[in-house]
Amino acid sequence: MKSNKKYGFAVAATFIWIGFLCAISFMEAWLKFRAPGVTIEIGLGIGKLVFGALNKVEIVLALIILFNLLLNKSKQLSVASIFFYVAFVIVLLETFWALPALDKIANLVIHDQPLPPSNLHIYYVVMEVIKLGCLILFGIQLLNGSNVSNSLKKEI
Structure with a gap:
């Protein structure tokens, strides 16, 4: 049994990421808001x-x-990598823009302060949906492009 394992870390990290994101x-x-005793503030x-x-x-x-992609460049994955890079950019947007802004809004609610009008929560949900879709498409293409799925089929 010979399998192409050069994208093994990327495959594992992608599907672990999908699991965390969904959960x-x-x-x-x-x-959490449906649990007894959990207030909006908590x-x-x-x-x-x-x-x-x-x-x-x-x-x-x-x-x-x-790092796994950069170390193992492949023409097969160049198109699929676009899905990863979109997800990566979304994470950067969330890290440096959306999450800090949402934290400020949460702090206003926690401290019973007036809220400015904002669609940020909707934007965040849309980013999460796009990120999930990109990761699923990337993961599928990663499996196909890395021959991992072919080696699994041979084992079964």
Whole structure:
């Protein structure tokens, strides 16, 4: 059995990232507010901590993928890499713009201050959906381009 493992770290990091993203952004984010005794203030405080941690995990996973791609350049993955780079840019936007701004809004709510009108939360959700879609498409292409899926089919 001979398999092409040059993108193994990128494959693993991509699907771990997808798992974190689905679990936090699309499940934990809204479920915490349904738990008994969780007030808006407590939920927002938890959200700030969890999304800050998720962002750090995303950065580490994105860097693992980036280094794996840079070390193993392939023409097969050049188009698929665009999906990764879109996800990476979204993480950077979230890190340096969206999350700090959302934290400020959360702090206003926590301290019972008036809120300025903002569509930032909607933009953040849209970015998360686009990021998830890009990661899924990238992961599928990564599997196809790296022959990992072919070697798995041969084993089965």
